[in-house]
Amino acid sequence: MQLDAKIPGGPLAEKWDRHRFELKLVNPANKRKFEIIVVGTGLAGGSASASLAELGYNVKTFCIQDSPRRAHSIAAQGGINAAKNYTNEGDSIWRLFYDTIKGGDFRAREANVYRLAQVSNNIIDQCVAQGVPFARDYGGLLANRSFGGAQVQRTFYARGQTGQQLLLGAYSALMRQVGTGKVKMFPRREMLDIVVINGKARGIVARNLITGEIETHTGDAVVLCTGGYGNVYFLSTNAMASNATAAFRAYKKGAYFANPCFTQIHPTCIPVHGDYQSKLTLMSESLRNDGRVWVPKNPEDKRRPHQVPESERDYYLENKYPSFGNLVPRDVASRNAKEQCDMGKGVGETGLAVYLDFEDAIKRDGKAAIEKKYGNLFQMYEKITAENPYETPMMIYPAIHYTMGGLWVDYNLMSTIDGLFVLGEANFSDHGANRLGASALMQGLADGYFVLPYTIGGYLTGTTLEEVTTGHSAFKESVTSVNDSIEKLLSINGNKTVDDFHKQLGHIMWDYCGMARNDEGLKKAKGMVQQLREEFRENVLVPGSKKDFNQSLERAGRVADFLEFGELMLTDAISRQESCGGHFNEAYQTEENEALRDDENFCHVSAWEFTGKDKEPVLNKEELKFENVELTQRSYK
Amino acid sequence: MTKTINLNLKVWRQKGQNKKGRLETYKAVDISTDMSFLEMIDVINEQLTHKGKEPVAFDHDCREGICGMCGAVVNGRPHGPEMGTTLCQLHMRHFSDNDTIVIEPWRSRAFPVIKDLAVDRSALDKMIQAGGFISINTGGAQDANAIPVPQEAAELAMDAAACIGCGACVAACPNASPMLFVSAKVSQFALLPQGKPEAAKRAISMVREMDRLGFGNCTNERECEAECPKEISITNIARLNREYFKAGFLSAEK
Ligand SMILES: Cc1cc2nc3c(=O)[nH]c(=O)nc-3n(C[C@H](O)[C@H](O)[C@H](O)COP(=O)(O)OP(=O)(O)OC[C@H]3O[C@@H](n4cnc5c(N)ncnc54)[C@H](O)[C@@H]3O)c2cc1C
Ligand code: FES
Numbered sequence: 001m002q003l004d005a006k007i008p009g010g011p012l013a014e015k016w017d018r019h020r021f022e023l024k025l026v027n028p029a030n031k032r033k034f035e036i037i038v039v040g041t042g043l044a045g046g047s048a049s050a051s052l053a054e055l056g057y058n059v060k061t062f063c064i065q066d067s068p069r070r071a072h073s074i075a076a077q078g079g080i081n082a083a084k085n086y087t088n089e090g091d092s093i094w095r096l097f098y099d100t101i102k103g104g105d106f107r108a109r110e111a112n113v114y115r116l117a118q119v120s121n122n123i124i125d126q127c128v129a130q131g132v133p134f135a136r137d138y139g140g141l142l143a144n145r146s147f148g149g150a151q152v153q154r155t156f157y158a159r160g161q162t163g164q165q166l167l168l169g170a171y172s173a174l175m176r177q178v179g180t181g182k183v184k185m186f187p188r189r190e191m192l193d194i195v196v197i198n199g200k201a202r203g204i205v206a207r208n209l210i211t212g213e214i215e216t217h218t219g220d221a222v223v224l225c226t227g228g229y230g231n232v233y234f235l236s237t238n239a240m241a242s243n244a245t246a247a248f249r250a251y252k253k254g255a256y257f258a259n260p261c262f263t264q265i266h267p268t269c270i271p272v273h274g275d276y277q278s279k280l281t282l283m284s285e286s287l288r289n290d291g292r293v294w295v296p297k298n299p300e301d302k303r304r305p306h307q308v309p310e311s312e313r314d315y316y317l318e319n320k321y322p323s324f325g326n327l328v329p330r331d332v333a334s335r336n337a338k339e340q341c342d343m344g345k346g347v348g349e350t351g352l353a354v355y356l357d358f359e360d361a362i363k364r365d366g367k368a369a370i371e372k373k374y375g376n377l378f379q380m381y382e383k384i385t386a387e388n389p390y391e392t393p394m395m396i397y398p399a400i401h402y403t404m405g406g407l408w409v410d411y412n413l414m415s416t417i418d419g420l421f422v423l424g425e426a427n428f429s430d431h432g433a434n435r436l437g438a439s440a441l442m443q444g445l446a447d448g449y450f451v452l453p454y455t456i457g458g459y460l461t462g463t464t465l466e467e468v469t470t471g472h473s474a475f476k477e478s479v480t481s482v483n484d485s486i487e488k489l490l491s492i493n494g495n496k497t498v499d500d501f502h503k504q505l506g507h508i509m510w511d512y513c514g515m516a517r518n519d520e521g522l523k524k525a526k527g528m529v530q531q532l533r534e535e536f537r538e539n540v541l542v543p544g545s546k547k548d549f550n551q552s553l554e555r556a557g558r559v560a561d562f563l564e565f566g567e568l569m570l571t572d573a574i575s576r577q578e579s580c581g582g583h584f585n586e587a588y589q590t591e592e593n594e595a596l597r598d599d600e601n602f603c604h605v606s607a608w609e610f611t612g613k614d615k616e617p618v619l620n621k622e623e624l625k626f627e628n629v630e631l632t633q634r635s636y637k
Numbered sequence: 638m639t640k641t642i643n644l645n646l647k648v649w650r651q652k653g654q655n656k657k658g659r660l661e662t663y664k665a666v667d668i669s670t671d672m673s674f675l676e677m678i679d680v681i682n683e684q685l686t687h688k689g690k691e692p693v694a695f696d697h698d699c700r701e702g703i704c705g706m707c708g709a710v711v712n713g714r715p716h717g718p719e720m721g722t723t724l725c726q727l728h729m730r731h732f733s734d735n736d737t738i739v740i741e742p743w744r745s746r747a748f749p750v751i752k753d754l755a756v757d758r759s760a761l762d763k764m765i766q767a768g769g770f771i772s773i774n775t776g777g778a779q780d781a782n783a784i785p786v787p788q789e790a791a792e793l794a795m796d797a798a799a800c801i802g803c804g805a806c807v808a809a810c811p812n813a814s815p816m817l818f819v820s821a822k823v824s825q826f827a828l829l830p831q832g833k834p835e836a837a838k839r840a841i842s843m844v845r846e847m848d849r850l851g852f853g854n855c856t857n858e859r860e861c862e863a864e865c866p867k868e869i870s871i872t873n874i875a876r877l878n879r880e881y882f883k884a885g886f887l888s889a890e891k
Contacts, residue, residue: 047775065704066696066758069802075701126776130771133791133829161799164799168798172770173770175769176772179766210751279700380726384728386730453775544691548653549755
C-alpha cells in the first residue's frame with residue numbers, strides 16, 4: 001500500500017494553520033450525535049477524552065487501572081518542554097523543532113514535529129489554568145531547567161513529579177466531564193480487540209477485569225492512547241500493566257506498525273540487583289543538570305568512590321562532549337555508560353553501573369538547594385538502595401524506558417485503519433529514532449488537547465458511517481476469537497508461569513536488541529523468540545478461571561502478545577541496515593563510535609503490515625523528506 | 638548489605654465481594670532484604686502458582702510510590718511500618734528473620750473488597766467528579782505567566798497536590814473519613830489564583846459528595862497524617878474547614 005502521510009502543503013510554519021482552516025468542521029449540534037471510544041487515560045487519552053467531551057462529543061473512555069488517574073504517565077518525573085523562551089536564552093518554536101528533529105536522528109516527520117513545537121506553548125498555558133503547580137521562581141513566574149539534547153532551559157517541572165501533576169490536571173478535566181455525563185468511564189477494562197466494519201474502526205471488545213465479562217462497545221471512531229511497549233524487555237521503567245496488547249491487536253486488524261525497533265534506553269536508572277526484581281526505577285534525567293557522571297580511570301578499581309582521588313576519575317561525558325557535557329541525549333549517554341562498563345570500569349557489586357555525583361553541586365549551591373530540586377528523587381533512591389546520595393554518589397545504569405516506535409499514523413494521527421486514531425506513546429510519530437527528555441509529556445498532551453480534537457472532526461464530516469450495533473457479525477467474530485484465546489491460555493496447564501516466560505523473553509530482547517545490536521545476534525534472537533513462543537503455547541501455567549478477577553490471566557494475554565511482537569521488533573531491526581538514535585547496529589558506526597546513518601537507503605519510516613499469525617510481515621516505507629533542515633551527522637561535542 | 642530472611646505471612650484471602658474471607662498462612666523463605674514488599678508477594682505468588690493454587694490478588698502498577706494503586710494493611714498499619722512510604726517502596730530490610738507479617742486489605746464501607754487485597758476505591762473518583770477541578774475548557778487559557786503565583790503558595794499547593802489517592806487515609810481513620818484526601822485537593826486549588834473563583838463551591842460539593850458516599854467524618858484523630866505515604870499535612874484539613882465555613886457564610890450556593 002502507498003502510505004500517504006497527508007502532510008498539508010505550504011511552508012512548514014503555516015501548515016498547521018492552513019490544515020485547520022481546510023478541515024471541515026462538525027457543527028456543535030451534530031457533535032452530540034457522535035460517539036467516540038477512547039482507550040487509555042494517560043496524558044494522551046485523558047486530555048483527548050476531556051477535550052472531545054468539552055466540544056460536545058459523547059465519549060466512552062477505558063483504562064486498565066481502577067482509576068484513570070493511575071495511568072503510567074503519572075510516573076513521569078522530570079518535566080515537559082515548551083518553546084516559551086521565558087528564560088530569554090534565544091529559544092523559539094524553530095529551535096525546539098530543530099532540537100527534536102536532530103535529537104531523533106532525522107527519522108521523524110518534519111511537519112509533525114513542527115506542529116508539536118508550535119502547540120507546546122498552549123500546553124503550558126492550559127496546564128497552569130487547570131491548577132498544575134509548576135515550580136516558580138522568587139518573582140512568582142514559572143521556573144525552567146535543562147534537559148538532554150538542548151542548550152536552552154525550556155523544561156517546565158513540578159518537583160520530580162511533573163507527570164503526576166500534568167496527569168492530575170488532565171484527569172480533573174476528565175472527571176469534570178464524567179460529572180456532566182459527556183464521558184462514560186470504564187475503568188478496570190482491557191481492550192482486547194478492535195472491531196473493523198467496512199474498513200472502518202467501529203468498536204472494541206474489552207474484558208471487564210473484575211467479572212471477566214467480555215464486553216462490546218460501538219463507536220464512530222476509536223482513539224488508542226495505550227502507551228508504549230517497553231515491557232517486552234520484562235525489566236523496564238514502565239509500570240507493570242504497560243503493554244503492547246492494544247496496539248498489537250490493532251496491528252493484526254490492519255493498522256501498520258512503524259519502527260518497532262526504535263526503543264529508548266535511559267541512561268540514569270537504578271542498576272539491576274537481583275533476579276527477583278520486577279521493574280527498574282528511573283532517576284530523572286534532570287539530575288544530569290547538577291550531577292556529574294564518572295567512573296574510575298583504571299579498570300577493576302574496587303575502591304569506594306570517596307577513596308578515588310580526583311586525578312583518577314574519568315568524567316567521560318564532560319571530556320568527550322565538551323559542549324553538551326553531562327547533558328548529551330539519552331542514546332549517547334547510555335551507549336557511553338555501556339562502553340565504560342565493557343572496558344571494566346563499571347562500579348558497584350555487578351560492575352554494571354557508573355557514578356552520578358552531586359558533591360560539586362552541593363558544594364556550589366548548598367544541600368538545601370539540591371534538596372529543593374531533587375528531594376523526592378534522592379529519597380526514592382535511598383529507599384531502594386539504602387544509600388544516601390547526598391553523601392555517596394548515586395550508582396546508575398541504563399534501562400529500557402520509552403518506545404519511539406508505535407502504530408503508524410498520518411498527519412491527522414489516523415492509522416491505516418480508517419477511524420482508528422492513535423495518540424501519545426502508542427503512535428510512532430514525533431520522536432524519530434530517539435526521543436529527547438521532557439518531550440513525551442509534551443507530545444501526549446499536544447495530541448490529546450490540541451491535535452485530535454480538530455482532526456477527528458475532519459474525519460467524521462468526510463465519511464459516511466452506517467448504523468452498527470454490537471449484534472453485527474464482526475463483533476460476534478471478535479468476541480469468539482477473544483474468548484477462544486482466553487480459554488486456550490487457561491487450558492494449557494503447563495509447568496512454567498507467565499513470569500518465567502516473560503523474564504526469558506526480556507533477557508533475549510535485552511541481550512540482542514538492546515543498546516547495541518548486530519545482524520548475527522538479531523537473527524539468533526529471532527529463532528530464540530520463536531522457540532520460546534512455541535514453548536509458551538504448550539507449557540504455560542495460568543491458574544484461576546476466566547469469569548473472575550484473574551491477574552495471571554491478564555498477564556498471560558499480554559505476554560502472549562509480547563512473544564509475537566518481540567519478533568516484529570527483531571525483524572525491523574534486521575531490516576534497518578544502519579544505525580540511528582536508539583537503534584545502534586555495531587556494523588554502522590563512525591570512527592568515534594557514534595551511530596552512522598545511511599540517509600540514501602534508510603531515510604524512511606518502516607511500517608509493517610500483518611499478513612497472518614506467525615507469518616513474515618510485509619514492509620511498507622514512508623519516505624521522509626527534509627525540506628527545512630539539513631541532514632547532518634549528529635554531534636554533541 | 639544484602640541478606641536473606643524467612644517470614645511467616647498471614648494473608649487475607651477472599652474470593653469476592655460478598656464472600657467470606659479469612660487469613661491464610663504462608664512461609665516466605667530466603668527473602669532477600671533488598672526486595673520490595675510487593676516483590677516478596679510476587680515470590681509467594683509464583684510458588685502458589687507452581688503448586689496449582691491461586692495467587693494472592695493485589696493492586697499495583699508503578700511500583701515507584703506514585704500511582705497510588707498499591708496498598709494493604711501490614712501488621713495493622715496502612716502501607717506498613719515505614720513512615721512516608723507506599724507498600725511498593727517498602728523494602729524487606731525493614732523486617733527481621735522469623736517475623737510474622739499480617740497482610741489485610743483496606744477496610745472501609747466505602748471500599749468493598751474485590752478479591753483478596755484488592756478493593757474498589759471508585760468513591761475517590763466520585764468526590765473529584767463532584768468538584769475536584771478548575772472549570773476551564775481546552776483552549777481558553779491565557780499566557781501561563783500572566784498571573785504570577787507567589788513561590789510559597791505554589792510550593793504549598795504542590796505539597797497538597799502530591800496526594801496519590803491511594804486511600805490509606807481512609808484505611809487509617811477510625812471513622813473511615815477521606816478528609817485528608819478531600820482537603821488536599823481543595824487546598825491545592827484554594828492556594829492558587831486560578832482555583833480561587835470556585836473555591837467555596839468546590840469545598841461544599843466535595844464534602845457533600847463525601848457524606849453522600851457514606852464516608853465517616855473527621856474528628857481530628859490525626860491517624861491519616863501519620864499513615865499518609867506522601868506525608869500530606871493535616872493543616873490541609875484546617876484549610877478545607879476554613880473554605881467550607883467561608884462558603885457557608887458567603888456563598889449563595891448552599
Ligand atoms: C519513569 C518514567 C519517567 C518519565 N519521565 C518523563 C519526563 O520527565 N518527561 C517526559 O516527557 N516523558 C517522561 N516519560 C515518558 C512519558 O511518561 C510517557 O511516554 C507518557 O506518559 C505516555 O503517555 P500515554 O498517554 O501515551 O500513555 P500511558 O500514560 O502509558 O497510558 C496508557 C493508558 O492506556 C491504558 N491501556 C493500555 N492498554 C490498554 C488496554 N489494552 N485496554 C484498555 N486500556 C489500556 C492504560 O490503562 C493507561 O490508562 C517517563 C516515563 C517513565 C517510565
Ligand atoms: S504501585 Fe504505584 S504507588 Fe505503589
